[in-house]
Amino acid sequence: MFTVIGSVNMDLTLEVGRFPQPGETVPGRNFRSAHGGKGANQAYAVAKMGLPVAMIGAVGADTFGGEMVAGLAEVGVDTSRILRRETEASGTALITVDGAGQNQIVVAAGANETLTPADIEAALGDLRDCRALLLQLEVPLDAVRKAIELGHAAGVPVFLNTAPCLPLPDVVLNRCTWIIANEQEAAMLVRQTVTSPAEAAFAATALRQRLPHPGLVITLGAGGAWIDCPSFTGHLPGFQVDTVDTVGAGDAWIGAFATELLEGKSVIAAARFAHLAAAIAVTRRGAQTSIPDRAEVEADPRVAAVSE
Numbered sequence: 001m002f003t004v005i006g007s008v009n010m011d012l013t014l015e016v017g018r019f020p021q022p023g024e025t026v027p028g029r030n031f032r033s034a035h036g037g038k039g040a041n042q043a044y045a046v047a048k049m050g051l052p053v054a055m056i057g058a059v060g061a062d063t064f065g066g067e068m069v070a071g072l073a074e075v076g077v078d079t080s081r082i083l084r085r086e087t088e089a090s091g092t093a094l095i096t097v098d099g100a101g102q103n104q105i106v107v108a109a110g111a112n113e114t115l116t117p118a119d120i121e122a123a124l125g126d127l128r129d130c131r132a133l134l135l136q137l138e139v140p141l142d143a144v145r146k147a148i149e150l151g152h153a154a155g156v157p158v159f160l161n162t163a164p165c166l167p168l169p170d171v172v173l174n175r176c177t178w179i180i181a182n183e184q185e186a187a188m189l190v191r192q193t194v195t196s197p198a199e200a201a202f203a204a205t206a207l208r209q210r211l212p213h214p215g216l217v218i219t220l221g222a223g224g225a226w227i228d229c230p231s232f233t234g235h236l237p238g239f240q241v242d243t244v245d246t247v248g249a250g251d252a253w254i255g256a257f258a259t260e261l262l263e264g265k266s267v268i269a270a271a272r273f274a275h276l277a278a279a280i281a282v283t284r285r286g287a288q289t290s291i292p293d294r295a296e297v298e299a300d301p302r303v304a305a306v307s308e
């Protein structure tokens with residue numbers, strides 16, 4: 001069982017022609033609500049890729065919480081370890097998407113903030129049936145640290161998506177198998193600009209000096225990804241598409257990448273497959289609603305470009 005630990009949020013999205021300046025009001029359109037949260041999105045993506053997956057997280061005892069748990073269960077995610085908090089609201093994300101498909105997000109964590117190390121230890125058990133752990137940083141750091149420590153001690157591969165970028169000690173990061181950061185997160189980790197493959201390569205080199213053990217991925221949106229690991233170091237370009245909405249695309253990428261690695265694919269093949277999954281996702285609106293399943297990716301005519 002692939003296990004994802006992270007946030008479960010209701011996304012409330014509004015489209016704008018451009019983002020407002022401080023104190024400015026701009027007109028919006030096409031309001032919609034959708035199930036999100038990076039943890040839930042990535043569990044959803046793994047399920048859509050066909051792997052058995054369980055979600056560990058927390059929601060409130062409200063309508064949003066029930067809807068989101070049911071939505072994950074519909075695609076086959078084991079939701080039995082999602083906790084219901086009677087005194088907390090479910091996490092909520094307020095998202096604006098501009099005319100270029102870029103997004104700005106404000107998150108009210110709600111029940112996500114209540115996840116504790118004790119919750120993680122109880123939910124994970126002895127890890128004998130766990131094939132991999134996938135985490136992000138939208139739940140308390142103490143809970144993330146506990147999961148990384150337990151996974152590392154049990155010899156379970158640990159994938160950490162550093163979103164949003166928060167301070168974790170290098171000793172904890174080095175217990176991960178893979179660290180996956182986007183341009184902004186990588187820039188915060190190394191305190192330098194990361195906007196191109198060349199800058200991503202420089203950032204990965206700087207990170208490698210601090211983090212000798214994990215595989216490193218710096219995703220570059222439409223520009224693909226820079227990868228630094230024992231079997232491959234270099235830039236893998238992405239697919240150019242007409243972007244509608246980037247919400248959830250990174251989660252689609254991570255779910256596809258981790259799934260392909262666990263299925264025995266090479267790092268290059270896994271990343272290219274993930275590029276295609278993300279390219280499909282950005283042509284659709286929403287977080288989980290944009291994530292393609294394995295059959296859709298494999299049926300795409302560009303799939304030939306992902307094979308070695």
